[in-house]
Amino acid sequence: MTEPRLQLPDDLLAAEAWQQLECVYDPELGVNLVDLGLIYRLDVKDGKVQVEMTLTTPGCPMSDSMPDAVERALLTIPGVAHASVEVVWEPRWVPEMMSERATRELGWV
Amino acid sequence: MMTIKPKRSPGPDLPGRYLVTGLVGFMIFAFGVPLLAPELVRTNDDLRVFALTHLAVLGWITMTMFGALYQLFPVALGGTVRSPRLGRWNYWLLATGIAGFVPSFYRGWTAGVAIFGSLTVGGILHFAFQLLRSYPSVRDWHPMAYYVLAALVWLIATIGFGFVYALNWHFAWFRVTDTMLAAHVQMGLAGWLGLTLMGVSYKLTELFALAHGHSRALTFANLGVWNVALLGLTLSLLFEPGGWLVTGFAGLLAIAALLHVVDIALLLRTRRRRKLTVEQWHTFVSLGSLLAAAALGLLLVSGHAPGRNWVVAYGYAALAGWFGFAIVGKSYKILPFLSWLHRFSGVAGRQPVPLLSELVDQRLAWSSFGLLAVGFTGVLVGLLLGDATVVRTAGALYAAGALLFALNAARLVLPLAFLRRSQLVSQEMTA
Numbered sequence: 001m002t003e004p005r006l007q008l009p010d011d012l013l014a015a016e017a018w019q020q021l022e023c024v025y026d027p028e029l030g031v032n033l034v035d036l037g038l039i040y041r042l043d044v045k046d047g048k049v050q051v052e053m054t055l056t057t058p059g060c061p062m063s064d065s066m067p068d069a070v071e072r073a074l075l076t077i078p079g080v081a082h083a084s085v086e087v088v089w090e091p092r093w094v095p096e097m098m099s100e101r102a103t104r105e106l107g108w109v
Numbered sequence: 110m111m112t113i114k115p116k117r118s119p120g121p122d123l124p125g126r127y128l129v130t131g132l133v134g135f136m137i138f139a140f141g142v143p144l145l146a147p148e149l150v151r152t153n154d155d156l157r158v159f160a161l162t163h164l165a166v167l168g169w170i171t172m173t174m175f176g177a178l179y180q181l182f183p184v185a186l187g188g189t190v191r192s193p194r195l196g197r198w199n200y201w202l203l204a205t206g207i208a209g210f211v212p213s214f215y216r217g218w219t220a221g222v223a224i225f226g227s228l229t230v231g232g233i234l235h236f237a238f239q240l241l242r243s244y245p246s247v248r249d250w251h252p253m254a255y256y257v258l259a260a261l262v263w264l265i266a267t268i269g270f271g272f273v274y275a276l277n278w279h280f281a282w283f284r285v286t287d288t289m290l291a292a293h294v295q296m297g298l299a300g301w302l303g304l305t306l307m308g309v310s311y312k313l314t315e316l317f318a319l320a321h322g323h324s325r326a327l328t329f330a331n332l333g334v335w336n337v338a339l340l341g342l343t344l345s346l347l348f349e350p351g352g353w354l355v356t357g358f359a360g361l362l363a364i365a366a367l368l369h370v371v372d373i374a375l376l377l378r379t380r381r382r383r384k385l386t387v388e389q390w391h392t393f394v395s396l397g398s399l400l401a402a403a404a405l406g407l408l409l410v411s412g413h414a415p416g417r418n419w420v421v422a423y424g425y426a427a428l429a430g431w432f433g434f435a436i437v438g439k440s441y442k443i444l445p446f447l448s449w450l451h452r453f454s455g456v457a458g459r460q461p462v463p464l465l466s467e468l469v470d471q472r473l474a475w476s477s478f479g480l481l482a483v484g485f486t487g488v489l490v491g492l493l494l495g496d497a498t499v500v501r502t503a504g505a506l507y508a509a510g511a512l513l514f515a516l517n518a519a520r521l522v523l524p525l526a527f528l529r530r531s532q533l534v535s536q537e538m539t540a
Binding site: 024025027028029030056057058059060061063064065068069070071072073076094095098103106107 | 186382384464
Protein backbone atom coordinates (compact mmCIF):
# COMPACT_ATOMS: atom_id res chain seq x y z
CA MET A 1 0.00 0.00 0.00
CA THR A 2 1.41 3.41 -0.92
CA GLU A 3 1.49 6.28 1.54
CA PRO A 4 -1.13 8.98 0.87
CA ARG A 5 0.51 11.96 -0.83
CA LEU A 6 0.59 15.27 1.03
CA GLN A 7 -1.66 17.76 -0.77
CA LEU A 8 -0.35 21.33 -0.76
CA PRO A 9 -1.55 24.33 -2.80
CA ASP A 10 0.54 24.79 -5.94
CA ASP A 11 1.65 28.32 -5.04
CA LEU A 12 2.95 27.10 -1.70
CA LEU A 13 4.78 24.27 -3.43
CA ALA A 14 6.30 26.73 -5.90
CA ALA A 15 7.63 28.88 -3.06
CA GLU A 16 9.05 25.75 -1.42
CA ALA A 17 10.62 24.70 -4.70
CA TRP A 18 12.41 28.02 -5.21
CA GLN A 19 13.68 27.82 -1.66
CA GLN A 20 14.88 24.27 -2.20
CA LEU A 21 16.73 25.23 -5.37
CA GLU A 22 18.61 27.87 -3.40
CA CYS A 23 20.28 24.92 -1.67
CA VAL A 24 21.63 23.48 -4.92
CA TYR A 25 25.08 24.89 -5.54
CA ASP A 26 27.30 25.03 -8.59
CA PRO A 27 30.18 23.05 -7.08
CA GLU A 28 32.80 25.04 -9.00
CA LEU A 29 31.53 28.55 -8.35
CA GLY A 30 30.09 27.96 -4.88
CA VAL A 31 26.95 29.95 -5.71
CA ASN A 32 23.42 28.52 -5.76
CA LEU A 33 21.65 28.02 -9.08
CA VAL A 34 18.90 30.55 -8.34
CA ASP A 35 21.34 33.37 -7.60
CA LEU A 36 23.36 32.41 -10.66
CA GLY A 37 20.23 33.07 -12.71
CA LEU A 38 20.23 29.57 -14.17
CA ILE A 39 16.58 28.78 -13.33
CA TYR A 40 14.50 30.39 -16.06
CA ARG A 41 11.04 29.08 -15.19
CA LEU A 42 9.38 27.04 -12.45
CA ASP A 43 5.75 25.91 -12.77
CA VAL A 44 3.72 23.77 -10.42
CA LYS A 45 0.47 22.09 -11.35
CA ASP A 46 -1.25 19.42 -9.26
CA GLY A 47 1.95 18.70 -7.38
CA LYS A 48 3.96 18.31 -10.57
CA VAL A 49 6.93 20.66 -10.93
CA GLN A 50 8.35 21.69 -14.28
CA VAL A 51 11.62 23.59 -14.44
CA GLU A 52 13.35 25.26 -17.35
CA MET A 53 16.97 25.94 -16.63
CA THR A 54 20.19 26.69 -18.41
CA LEU A 55 23.92 26.41 -17.76
CA THR A 56 26.62 29.06 -17.90
CA THR A 57 27.88 27.67 -21.23
CA PRO A 58 26.78 24.86 -23.58
CA GLY A 59 30.06 23.04 -22.91
CA CYS A 60 29.58 23.18 -19.16
CA PRO A 61 31.14 20.12 -17.50
CA MET A 62 28.15 19.96 -15.18
CA SER A 63 25.67 19.68 -18.05
CA ASP A 64 24.61 16.21 -16.95
CA SER A 65 24.77 16.49 -13.21
CA MET A 66 23.16 19.88 -12.49
CA PRO A 67 19.74 19.08 -14.02
CA ASP A 68 19.80 15.77 -12.14
CA ALA A 69 20.61 17.60 -8.90
CA VAL A 70 17.69 20.00 -9.47
CA GLU A 71 15.30 17.12 -10.12
CA ARG A 72 16.52 15.34 -7.01
CA ALA A 73 16.18 18.48 -4.87
CA LEU A 74 12.58 19.03 -6.02
CA LEU A 75 11.63 15.46 -5.24
CA THR A 76 12.70 15.90 -1.62
CA ILE A 77 9.84 18.41 -1.09
CA PRO A 78 6.83 16.77 0.57
CA GLY A 79 3.92 17.06 -1.79
CA VAL A 80 5.91 17.01 -5.01
CA ALA A 81 4.77 13.99 -6.95
CA HIS A 82 6.79 14.51 -10.09
CA ALA A 83 9.59 16.79 -11.22
CA SER A 84 10.88 17.37 -14.71
CA VAL A 85 13.82 19.53 -15.71
CA GLU A 86 14.50 20.81 -19.19
CA VAL A 87 17.79 22.43 -20.14
CA VAL A 88 17.34 25.27 -22.62
CA TRP A 89 19.89 27.47 -24.39
CA GLU A 90 17.62 30.33 -25.36
CA PRO A 91 18.02 32.93 -24.08
CA ARG A 92 21.70 32.28 -23.65
CA TRP A 93 22.93 32.86 -20.12
CA VAL A 94 24.92 36.03 -19.57
CA PRO A 95 26.63 37.11 -16.33
CA GLU A 96 24.16 39.99 -15.98
CA MET A 97 21.52 37.36 -15.06
CA MET A 98 23.25 36.77 -11.73
CA SER A 99 21.80 38.27 -8.58
CA GLU A 100 23.67 40.95 -6.69
CA ARG A 101 24.46 38.40 -4.00
CA ALA A 102 26.09 36.11 -6.59
CA THR A 103 28.23 38.87 -8.10
CA ARG A 104 29.31 39.85 -4.59
CA GLU A 105 30.23 36.26 -3.74
CA LEU A 106 32.30 35.99 -6.91
CA GLY A 107 34.12 39.18 -5.96
CA TRP A 108 32.78 41.14 -8.91
CA VAL A 109 31.33 44.06 -6.93
CA MET B 110 11.72 7.00 -8.96
CA MET B 111 14.87 8.77 -10.08
CA THR B 112 17.14 6.97 -12.44
CA ILE B 113 20.69 7.82 -13.35
CA LYS B 114 20.57 8.74 -17.00
CA PRO B 115 23.08 7.26 -19.40
CA LYS B 116 25.89 9.76 -19.93
CA ARG B 117 28.04 10.63 -22.89
CA SER B 118 31.21 10.47 -20.79
CA PRO B 119 33.16 7.25 -20.54
CA GLY B 120 33.60 5.89 -17.01
CA PRO B 121 36.11 7.61 -14.74
CA ASP B 122 38.58 4.78 -15.03
CA LEU B 123 39.37 5.66 -18.65
CA PRO B 124 40.73 9.19 -18.11
CA GLY B 125 41.75 8.18 -14.58
CA ARG B 126 44.28 5.55 -15.59
CA TYR B 127 45.98 7.89 -18.07
CA LEU B 128 46.06 10.69 -15.46
CA VAL B 129 47.55 8.41 -12.79
CA THR B 130 50.23 7.23 -15.20
CA GLY B 131 50.94 10.85 -16.14
CA LEU B 132 51.38 11.63 -12.46
CA VAL B 133 53.91 8.81 -12.11
CA GLY B 134 55.73 10.11 -15.21
CA PHE B 135 55.84 13.58 -13.68
CA MET B 136 57.38 12.24 -10.47
CA ILE B 137 60.11 10.34 -12.31
CA PHE B 138 60.84 13.42 -14.45
CA ALA B 139 60.96 15.75 -11.43
CA PHE B 140 63.42 13.51 -9.58
CA GLY B 141 65.32 12.71 -12.79
CA VAL B 142 66.35 16.34 -13.40
CA PRO B 143 68.56 16.73 -10.28
CA LEU B 144 69.92 13.20 -10.74
CA LEU B 145 70.97 13.90 -14.33
CA ALA B 146 72.20 17.45 -13.65
CA PRO B 147 75.79 16.83 -14.93
CA GLU B 148 74.50 15.43 -18.24
CA LEU B 149 71.85 18.14 -18.65
CA VAL B 150 74.27 21.06 -18.32
CA ARG B 151 76.67 19.55 -20.85
CA THR B 152 74.64 18.77 -23.94
CA ASN B 153 71.32 17.67 -25.34
CA ASP B 154 73.11 15.02 -27.38
CA ASP B 155 73.13 12.36 -24.66
CA LEU B 156 71.04 9.20 -24.49
CA ARG B 157 70.06 9.84 -20.88
CA VAL B 158 68.88 13.34 -21.80
CA PHE B 159 66.93 11.86 -24.73
CA ALA B 160 65.39 9.31 -22.35
CA LEU B 161 64.39 12.01 -19.82
CA THR B 162 62.91 14.15 -22.62
CA HIS B 163 60.82 11.27 -23.96
CA LEU B 164 59.74 10.39 -20.44
CA ALA B 165 58.47 13.96 -19.99
CA VAL B 166 56.84 14.19 -23.42
CA LEU B 167 55.27 10.72 -23.53
CA GLY B 168 55.07 9.37 -20.00
CA TRP B 169 54.00 12.60 -18.32
CA ILE B 170 52.55 15.21 -20.69
CA THR B 171 51.05 13.06 -23.46
CA MET B 172 49.58 10.57 -20.97
CA THR B 173 48.02 13.47 -19.02
CA MET B 174 46.68 15.07 -22.20
CA PHE B 175 45.14 11.78 -23.34
CA GLY B 176 43.40 11.44 -19.97
CA ALA B 177 42.25 15.06 -20.04
CA LEU B 178 40.92 14.74 -23.59
CA TYR B 179 39.01 11.57 -22.77
CA GLN B 180 37.42 13.55 -19.95
CA LEU B 181 36.90 16.88 -21.74
CA PHE B 182 35.86 15.71 -25.20
CA PRO B 183 32.36 14.68 -24.03
CA VAL B 184 31.78 17.38 -21.42
CA ALA B 185 33.39 20.38 -23.12
CA LEU B 186 32.63 19.65 -26.77
CA GLY B 187 29.51 17.55 -26.34
CA GLY B 188 30.99 14.67 -28.32
CA THR B 189 30.80 10.95 -27.68
CA VAL B 190 34.04 9.04 -27.36
CA ARG B 191 33.86 6.02 -29.64
CA SER B 192 34.74 2.66 -28.11
CA PRO B 193 35.86 3.51 -24.57
CA ARG B 194 36.56 -0.20 -24.17
CA LEU B 195 39.19 -0.05 -26.90
CA GLY B 196 40.59 3.02 -25.15
CA ARG B 197 41.05 0.96 -21.99
CA TRP B 198 42.88 -1.78 -23.87
CA ASN B 199 44.91 0.81 -25.72
CA TYR B 200 46.13 2.21 -22.41
CA TRP B 201 48.01 -1.02 -21.72
CA LEU B 202 49.60 -0.99 -25.16
CA LEU B 203 50.75 2.59 -24.71
CA ALA B 204 51.85 2.21 -21.09
CA THR B 205 53.86 -0.92 -21.93
CA GLY B 206 55.39 0.82 -24.95
CA ILE B 207 56.51 3.87 -22.97
CA ALA B 208 57.67 1.80 -19.99
CA GLY B 209 60.01 -0.09 -22.34
CA PHE B 210 60.88 2.73 -24.72
CA VAL B 211 62.31 5.18 -22.16
CA PRO B 212 64.68 2.69 -20.43
CA SER B 213 65.77 1.37 -23.86
CA PHE B 214 66.74 4.92 -24.80
CA TYR B 215 68.51 5.39 -21.48
CA ARG B 216 70.62 2.27 -21.99
CA GLY B 217 71.10 2.77 -25.72
CA TRP B 218 69.40 -0.55 -26.58
CA THR B 219 68.47 0.14 -30.19
CA ALA B 220 66.38 -3.03 -30.64
CA GLY B 221 64.39 -2.07 -27.52
CA VAL B 222 63.83 1.41 -28.91
CA ALA B 223 62.51 -0.12 -32.14
CA ILE B 224 60.31 -2.75 -30.42
CA PHE B 225 58.85 -0.60 -27.65
CA GLY B 226 58.77 2.40 -29.97
CA SER B 227 56.46 0.38 -32.23
CA LEU B 228 54.12 -0.36 -29.31
CA THR B 229 54.15 3.33 -28.35
CA VAL B 230 53.41 4.38 -31.92
CA GLY B 231 50.56 1.85 -32.07
CA GLY B 232 49.07 3.20 -28.86
CA ILE B 233 49.34 6.83 -29.91
CA LEU B 234 47.98 6.28 -33.40
CA HIS B 235 45.09 4.35 -31.95
CA PHE B 236 44.26 7.25 -29.62
CA ALA B 237 44.43 9.73 -32.51
CA PHE B 238 42.21 7.47 -34.60
CA GLN B 239 39.81 7.00 -31.68
CA LEU B 240 39.38 10.74 -31.21
CA LEU B 241 39.28 11.58 -34.92
CA ARG B 242 36.44 9.17 -35.55
CA SER B 243 34.61 10.64 -32.57
CA TYR B 244 34.74 14.13 -34.09
CA PRO B 245 31.52 13.89 -36.14
CA SER B 246 29.65 13.69 -32.82
CA VAL B 247 30.97 17.08 -31.61
CA ARG B 248 28.07 19.42 -30.79
CA ASP B 249 29.87 22.53 -29.57
CA TRP B 250 32.42 23.72 -32.14
CA HIS B 251 34.31 25.83 -29.65
CA PRO B 252 37.85 26.92 -30.76
CA MET B 253 39.16 24.06 -28.60
CA ALA B 254 37.66 21.60 -31.09
CA TYR B 255 39.70 23.12 -33.96
CA TYR B 256 42.91 23.38 -31.92
CA VAL B 257 42.71 19.73 -30.83
CA LEU B 258 41.87 18.60 -34.37
CA ALA B 259 44.99 20.35 -35.70
CA ALA B 260 46.99 18.94 -32.79
CA LEU B 261 45.96 15.39 -33.70
CA VAL B 262 47.24 15.88 -37.23
CA TRP B 263 50.59 17.10 -35.85
CA LEU B 264 50.62 14.17 -33.42
CA ILE B 265 50.38 11.71 -36.29
CA ALA B 266 53.16 13.55 -38.17
CA THR B 267 55.40 13.68 -35.07
CA ILE B 268 54.93 10.01 -34.36
CA GLY B 269 55.54 9.12 -38.00
CA PHE B 270 58.89 10.92 -38.00
CA GLY B 271 59.84 9.58 -34.57
CA PHE B 272 59.04 6.02 -35.60
CA VAL B 273 61.18 6.25 -38.71
CA TYR B 274 64.07 7.71 -36.66
CA ALA B 275 63.70 4.96 -34.02
CA LEU B 276 63.79 2.21 -36.63
CA ASN B 277 66.61 3.95 -38.45
CA TRP B 278 68.69 4.03 -35.26
CA HIS B 279 68.57 0.22 -35.25
CA PHE B 280 68.76 -0.45 -38.98
CA ALA B 281 70.95 2.54 -39.98
CA TRP B 282 69.20 3.32 -43.29
CA PHE B 283 70.27 6.98 -43.44
CA ARG B 284 72.01 9.71 -41.41
CA VAL B 285 69.68 11.69 -39.15
CA THR B 286 70.89 15.28 -38.87
CA ASP B 287 70.31 17.72 -36.00
CA THR B 288 67.84 19.71 -38.08
CA MET B 289 65.86 16.57 -38.92
CA LEU B 290 65.61 15.89 -35.19
CA ALA B 291 64.68 19.54 -34.60
CA ALA B 292 61.76 19.18 -37.05
CA HIS B 293 60.50 16.17 -35.04
CA VAL B 294 60.88 18.13 -31.78
CA GLN B 295 59.02 21.18 -33.12
CA MET B 296 56.15 19.12 -34.48
CA GLY B 297 55.80 17.43 -31.09
CA LEU B 298 56.21 20.50 -28.90
CA ALA B 299 54.47 23.23 -30.87
CA GLY B 300 52.17 20.98 -32.92
CA TRP B 301 50.78 18.21 -30.75
CA LEU B 302 51.42 19.45 -27.21
CA GLY B 303 51.19 23.19 -27.88
CA LEU B 304 47.97 23.23 -29.87
CA THR B 305 46.26 20.83 -27.46
CA LEU B 306 47.24 22.90 -24.45
CA MET B 307 46.20 26.18 -26.07
CA GLY B 308 42.82 24.79 -27.15
CA VAL B 309 42.08 23.29 -23.75
CA SER B 310 43.23 26.52 -22.05
CA TYR B 311 40.70 28.62 -23.96
CA LYS B 312 37.86 26.34 -22.89
CA LEU B 313 38.88 25.90 -19.27
CA THR B 314 39.65 29.58 -18.73
CA GLU B 315 36.16 30.47 -19.97
CA LEU B 316 34.57 27.85 -17.77
CA PHE B 317 36.41 28.27 -14.53
CA ALA B 318 36.97 32.02 -14.53
CA LEU B 319 33.42 32.58 -15.81
CA ALA B 320 34.81 34.63 -18.70
CA HIS B 321 32.15 35.74 -21.14
CA GLY B 322 31.99 38.04 -24.13
CA HIS B 323 35.57 37.58 -25.37
CA SER B 324 35.94 37.92 -29.13
CA ARG B 325 37.28 34.76 -30.78
CA ALA B 326 38.87 36.60 -33.71
CA LEU B 327 42.36 36.59 -32.18
CA THR B 328 41.92 32.97 -31.06
CA PHE B 329 41.28 31.81 -34.63
CA ALA B 330 43.93 34.15 -36.06
CA ASN B 331 46.45 32.61 -33.69
CA LEU B 332 45.44 29.12 -34.81
CA GLY B 333 46.13 30.06 -38.42
CA VAL B 334 49.43 31.88 -37.79
CA TRP B 335 50.67 29.10 -35.50
CA ASN B 336 50.01 26.34 -38.03
CA VAL B 337 51.45 28.26 -40.99
CA ALA B 338 54.56 29.12 -38.97
CA LEU B 339 55.00 25.55 -37.76
CA LEU B 340 54.51 24.05 -41.20
CA GLY B 341 57.02 26.52 -42.64
CA LEU B 342 59.50 25.87 -39.85
CA THR B 343 59.22 22.09 -40.22
CA LEU B 344 59.65 22.15 -43.99
CA SER B 345 62.54 24.61 -43.88
CA LEU B 346 64.29 22.57 -41.17
CA LEU B 347 63.95 19.47 -43.34
CA PHE B 348 64.77 20.93 -46.74
CA GLU B 349 66.76 24.11 -46.18
CA PRO B 350 68.47 23.79 -42.81
CA GLY B 351 70.37 26.83 -41.65
CA GLY B 352 68.66 29.14 -44.13
CA TRP B 353 66.93 32.43 -43.37
CA LEU B 354 63.58 30.70 -43.78
CA VAL B 355 64.17 28.75 -40.56
CA THR B 356 64.75 31.97 -38.61
CA GLY B 357 61.82 33.66 -40.33
CA PHE B 358 59.32 30.92 -39.53
CA ALA B 359 60.68 30.56 -35.98
CA GLY B 360 60.11 34.32 -35.61
CA LEU B 361 56.55 33.91 -36.88
CA LEU B 362 55.99 31.11 -34.37
CA ALA B 363 57.29 33.37 -31.58
CA ILE B 364 54.82 36.07 -32.70
CA ALA B 365 52.02 33.48 -32.56
CA ALA B 366 53.11 32.59 -29.02
CA LEU B 367 52.87 36.25 -28.08
CA LEU B 368 49.41 36.45 -29.71
CA HIS B 369 48.27 33.53 -27.58
CA VAL B 370 49.53 35.15 -24.37
CA VAL B 371 47.78 38.43 -25.26
CA ASP B 372 44.60 36.53 -26.15
CA ILE B 373 44.51 34.68 -22.80
CA ALA B 374 45.17 37.97 -20.97
CA LEU B 375 42.22 39.58 -22.82
CA LEU B 376 40.07 36.56 -22.04
CA LEU B 377 40.94 36.82 -18.36
CA ARG B 378 39.97 40.48 -18.35
CA THR B 379 36.39 39.45 -19.11
CA ARG B 380 36.21 37.07 -16.15
CA ARG B 381 33.40 37.47 -13.62
CA ARG B 382 35.32 35.64 -10.96
CA ARG B 383 37.74 38.22 -9.68
CA LYS B 384 39.76 36.31 -7.14
CA LEU B 385 42.83 34.69 -8.66
CA THR B 386 43.08 31.01 -7.83
CA VAL B 387 46.16 28.82 -7.47
CA GLU B 388 45.33 27.42 -10.91
CA GLN B 389 45.59 30.89 -12.47
CA TRP B 390 48.97 31.58 -10.86
CA HIS B 391 50.23 28.37 -12.47
CA THR B 392 48.86 29.69 -15.76
CA PHE B 393 50.84 32.93 -15.41
CA VAL B 394 54.11 31.03 -14.90
CA SER B 395 53.19 28.73 -17.79
CA LEU B 396 52.61 31.64 -20.18
CA GLY B 397 55.82 33.36 -19.02
CA SER B 398 57.68 30.13 -19.75
CA LEU B 399 56.15 29.98 -23.22
CA LEU B 400 57.58 33.41 -23.97
CA ALA B 401 60.95 32.39 -22.50
CA ALA B 402 60.97 29.23 -24.63
CA ALA B 403 60.05 31.24 -27.74
CA ALA B 404 62.93 33.68 -27.10
CA LEU B 405 65.40 30.83 -26.49
CA GLY B 406 64.19 29.05 -29.62
CA LEU B 407 64.82 32.18 -31.69
CA LEU B 408 68.33 32.52 -30.29
CA LEU B 409 69.02 28.87 -31.11
CA VAL B 410 67.87 28.93 -34.73
CA SER B 411 69.62 32.25 -35.39
CA GLY B 412 72.91 30.78 -34.12
CA HIS B 413 73.24 33.12 -31.12
CA ALA B 414 73.16 30.47 -28.40
CA PRO B 415 76.54 30.00 -26.69
CA GLY B 416 76.33 26.22 -26.20
CA ARG B 417 74.29 23.05 -26.54
CA ASN B 418 73.18 23.39 -22.92
CA TRP B 419 70.92 26.17 -24.23
CA VAL B 420 69.08 23.56 -26.28
CA VAL B 421 68.38 21.72 -23.01
CA ALA B 422 67.30 25.02 -21.39
CA TYR B 423 64.89 25.60 -24.31
CA GLY B 424 63.39 22.13 -23.92
CA TYR B 425 63.14 22.53 -20.15
CA ALA B 426 61.41 25.93 -20.43
CA ALA B 427 58.85 24.39 -22.79
CA LEU B 428 58.31 21.06 -21.02
CA ALA B 429 58.58 21.87 -17.31
CA GLY B 430 57.56 25.53 -17.70
CA TRP B 431 54.92 25.98 -20.36
CA PHE B 432 53.34 22.51 -20.26
CA GLY B 433 54.30 21.54 -16.71
CA PHE B 434 52.80 24.53 -14.92
CA ALA B 435 49.71 24.43 -17.11
CA ILE B 436 49.16 20.73 -16.37
CA VAL B 437 49.71 21.08 -12.63
CA GLY B 438 47.47 24.18 -12.47
CA LYS B 439 44.66 22.72 -14.54
CA SER B 440 44.84 19.51 -12.53
CA TYR B 441 43.53 21.51 -9.57
CA LYS B 442 40.36 21.93 -11.63
CA ILE B 443 40.16 18.75 -13.72
CA LEU B 444 40.92 16.26 -10.94
CA PRO B 445 38.45 17.59 -8.35
CA PHE B 446 35.83 17.85 -11.08
CA LEU B 447 36.42 14.24 -12.11
CA SER B 448 36.32 13.15 -8.50
CA TRP B 449 33.19 15.20 -7.68
CA LEU B 450 31.36 14.00 -10.76
CA HIS B 451 31.82 10.38 -9.93
CA ARG B 452 31.57 10.56 -6.15
CA PHE B 453 28.94 13.20 -5.48
CA SER B 454 26.89 13.87 -8.61
CA GLY B 455 24.57 11.00 -7.68
CA VAL B 456 23.54 12.62 -4.41
CA ALA B 457 23.82 16.37 -5.19
CA GLY B 458 20.46 18.03 -4.59
CA ARG B 459 19.42 15.50 -1.98
CA GLN B 460 22.17 16.09 0.54
CA PRO B 461 24.97 18.65 1.05
CA VAL B 462 27.98 17.96 -1.13
CA PRO B 463 31.42 19.61 -1.06
CA LEU B 464 32.55 22.29 -3.50
CA LEU B 465 35.35 21.40 -5.92
CA SER B 466 37.77 23.72 -4.15
CA GLU B 467 37.09 21.88 -0.88
CA LEU B 468 38.35 18.64 -2.39
CA VAL B 469 41.82 20.17 -2.84
CA ASP B 470 44.11 20.91 0.08
CA GLN B 471 44.71 24.58 -0.76
CA ARG B 472 47.66 25.05 1.61
CA LEU B 473 49.43 22.09 0.04
CA ALA B 474 48.63 23.46 -3.42
CA TRP B 475 50.13 26.90 -2.67
CA SER B 476 53.21 25.35 -1.03
CA SER B 477 53.70 23.13 -4.06
CA PHE B 478 53.35 26.11 -6.39
CA GLY B 479 56.03 28.08 -4.49
CA LEU B 480 58.50 25.21 -4.59
CA LEU B 481 57.83 24.42 -8.24
CA ALA B 482 58.20 28.08 -9.30
CA VAL B 483 61.44 28.66 -7.39
CA GLY B 484 62.82 25.27 -8.43
CA PHE B 485 61.90 25.74 -12.08
CA THR B 486 63.49 29.20 -12.28
CA GLY B 487 66.63 27.92 -10.58
CA VAL B 488 66.98 24.92 -12.91
CA LEU B 489 66.50 27.15 -15.95
CA VAL B 490 69.19 29.58 -14.77
CA GLY B 491 71.50 26.66 -13.92
CA LEU B 492 71.04 25.17 -17.39
CA LEU B 493 71.77 28.51 -19.08
CA LEU B 494 74.89 28.98 -16.93
CA GLY B 495 75.93 25.36 -17.38
CA ASP B 496 76.15 24.92 -13.60
CA ALA B 497 75.29 21.40 -12.42
CA THR B 498 75.22 22.35 -8.72
CA VAL B 499 72.56 25.00 -9.32
CA VAL B 500 70.53 22.56 -11.44
CA ARG B 501 70.79 19.85 -8.78
CA THR B 502 69.84 22.15 -5.87
CA ALA B 503 66.97 23.88 -7.69
CA GLY B 504 65.90 20.54 -9.18
CA ALA B 505 65.54 19.14 -5.66
CA LEU B 506 63.21 22.03 -4.75
CA TYR B 507 61.21 21.38 -7.92
CA ALA B 508 60.98 17.68 -7.04
CA ALA B 509 59.74 18.57 -3.54
CA GLY B 510 57.03 20.76 -5.11
CA ALA B 511 56.09 17.93 -7.45
CA LEU B 512 55.78 15.56 -4.51
CA LEU B 513 53.40 17.92 -2.69
CA PHE B 514 51.31 18.17 -5.84
CA ALA B 515 51.27 14.39 -6.18
CA LEU B 516 50.00 14.03 -2.60
CA ASN B 517 47.11 16.36 -3.40
CA ALA B 518 46.35 14.73 -6.73
CA ALA B 519 46.71 11.09 -5.72
CA ARG B 520 43.90 11.14 -3.16
CA LEU B 521 41.56 12.56 -5.79
CA VAL B 522 42.43 10.42 -8.75
CA LEU B 523 43.62 7.08 -7.37
CA PRO B 524 40.16 5.81 -6.40
CA LEU B 525 38.92 6.67 -9.89
CA ALA B 526 41.57 4.91 -11.89
CA PHE B 527 40.31 1.40 -11.48
CA LEU B 528 36.60 1.81 -10.83
CA ARG B 529 33.72 2.31 -13.23
CA ARG B 530 31.17 5.11 -12.81
CA SER B 531 28.38 2.74 -11.78
CA GLN B 532 30.49 1.39 -8.95
CA LEU B 533 31.41 4.86 -7.67
CA VAL B 534 27.92 6.32 -7.86
CA SER B 535 26.41 3.32 -6.14
CA GLN B 536 29.09 3.59 -3.45
CA GLU B 537 28.11 7.16 -2.70
CA MET B 538 24.41 6.43 -2.84
CA THR B 539 24.66 3.64 -0.33
CA ALA B 540 27.02 5.62 1.92
